[in-house]
Amino acid sequence: MAIDKQTVLRTALTLLDEVGSDGLTMRVLAKALNVQAPTLYWHFPSKRDLLDQMADALIAPVAGMVNVTTEPDDVLWSLATALRATLLSRRDGARVYAGTYVMGENVLAVADIALAALLCKGLTQQTAVDAMFNLVSYVLGFTIEEQGFRERWSGEESVESVREQFISAMGGRFPALSQSLDAVLAGDFDARFERGLDAFFGGLSSPG
Amino acid sequence: MAIDKQTVLRTALTLLDEVGSDGLTMRVLAKALNVQAPTLYWHFPSKRDLLDQMADALIAPVAGMVNVTTEPDDVLWSLATALRATLLSRRDGARVYAGTYVMGENVLAVADIALAALLCKGLTQQTAVDAMFNLVSYVLGFTIEEQGFRERWSGEESVESVREQFISAMGGRFPALSQSLDAVLAGDFDARFERGLDAFFGGLSSPG
DNA sequence: ACTCCAATCTAACGTTGTTAGACTGGCCCT
DNA sequence: AGGGCCAGTCTAACAACGTTAGATTGGAGT
Numbered sequence: 517m518a519i520d521k522q523t524v525l526r527t528a529l530t531l532l533d534e535v536g537s538d539g540l541t542m543r544v545l546a547k548a549l550n551v552q553a554p555t556l557y558w559h560f561p562s563k564r565d566l567l568d569q570m571a572d573a574l575i576a577p578v579a580g581m582v583n584v585t586t587e588p589d590d591v592l593w594s595l596a597t598a599l600r601a602t603l604l605s606r607r608d609g610a611r612v613y614a615g616t617y618v619m620g621e622n623v624l625a626v627a628d629i630a631l632a633a634l635l636c637k638g639l640t641q642q643t644a645v646d647a648m649f650n651l652v653s654y655v656l657g658f659t660i661e662e663q664g665f666r667e668r669w670s671g672e673e674s675v676e677s678v679r680e681q682f683i684s685a686m687g688g689r690f691p692a693l694s695q696s697l698d699a700v701l702a703g704d705f706d707a708r709f710e711r712g713l714d715a716f717f718g719g720l721s722s723p724g
Numbered sequence: 725m726a727i728d729k730q731t732v733l734r735t736a737l738t739l740l741d742e743v744g745s746d747g748l749t750m751r752v753l754a755k756a757l758n759v760q761a762p763t764l765y766w767h768f769p770s771k772r773d774l775l776d777q778m779a780d781a782l783i784a785p786v787a788g789m790v791n792v793t794t795e796p797d798d799v800l801w802s803l804a805t806a807l808r809a810t811l812l813s814r815r816d817g818a819r820v821y822a823g824t825y826v827m828g829e830n831v832l833a834v835a836d837i838a839l840a841a842l843l844c845k846g847l848t849q850q851t852a853v854d855a856m857f858n859l860v861s862y863v864l865g866f867t868i869e870e871q872g873f874r875e876r877w878s879g880e881e882s883v884e885s886v887r888e889q890f891i892s893a894m895g896g897r898f899p900a901l902s903q904s905l906d907a908v909l910a911g912d913f914d915a916r917f918e919r920g921l922d923a924f925f926g927g928l929s930s931p932g
Numbered sequence: 933a934c935t936c937c938a939a940t941c942t943a944a945c946g947t948t949g950t951t952a953g954a955c956t957g958g959c960c961c962t
Numbered sequence: 963a964g965g966g967c968c969a970g971t972c973t974a975a976c977a978a979c980g981t982t983a984g985a986t987t988g989g990a991g992t
Contacts, residue, residue, distance in 0.1 A: 650923065661825070664824075693839055715855070945983100948979065
């Protein structure tokens, strides 16, 4: 029974959750498909290419999650939320996605939805493109940092231990930061993301 | 003559420009230092740790570039601009930085400057921390995408070739995107970044 | 002169992405 | 029915990678 691209990609994404992006080697992936590693090179020219297509497959759910029946700002809002949720839903999702610039099916679909909403708001084409790029960049950057934080700290270390690491690293300097240490440690990423989107949309409403 | 951490880090960053992040192996770095690869493990416990410290060293210039004598918004603006410029100044700079969350000297310094300016504006501690995180995330995400674009396309491929790739990949679908294709290809990253910051600061001025 | 230890070396291990080339099995043509 | 063909998989192997073990150097302190 021959394997095909879709099966490989689906298995690779499932495996990503189990072993992480560092653990996702060609041999491990091959074993999960009951196949030898070199076989994968019949379907993909390189691991780089496989990762690129994984990145596109990763965000496949996004387009279906956005509410397209409402007004432009709601579309953009739900698109940003869906993109973050989708990247977060898989282990190392943001990092896997960040490496790649690919003109894949789903990447283009997401860009198209955002652009349509922005043009509908009456923005210039150039302004709309810039805003789309900025919005996607923000969501991506935010999610990379969030996932980095989570995987670094949500393990066995307690909040107290992290606080001590901070205090030790700061060593008396950086007054504004140490004064706000509680807020740093108490960070609620959902609320933070909403505030970011609020700020972004607040400034976006000026005429383009 | 013994090598020390600072020399290793400086050489590693210089080498990054020549060989890129994929080409920066322990053996290549060792050769540039006239040393054998295992010697590096006397100074750094692992390559991961070396990369973390490189990431912190990478953004060392930022703190010195920001204009601290002016009002808060100008401080934040120049900080964001300096951070982007610094990440762009080295090959794969954004990607090297993105992998790491480290409480390094310079990371903390940048955070402290941003937080001080935001608190000076009268924001709550939690709001200020969220805004700082959001601002840094945006700059990072933007720069990752920008550098990805640049290294992917600014090579031998002409704009026309990129346009054809887009058209071929879209294949008739994605009307909003194909309608705006000229704006996508003509993208000026400096202007785009300024627009992003404008939007961000526009929405930030609401009371926290 | 002797000790000691920081810093480097050589040698090697296991793993990784990737390639070359041989095999298998099912479909098509006569 | 039989003979080619070729998509798809296999085995074997390569160079390069991060990393470890253990021997060796060389200069500072007593």
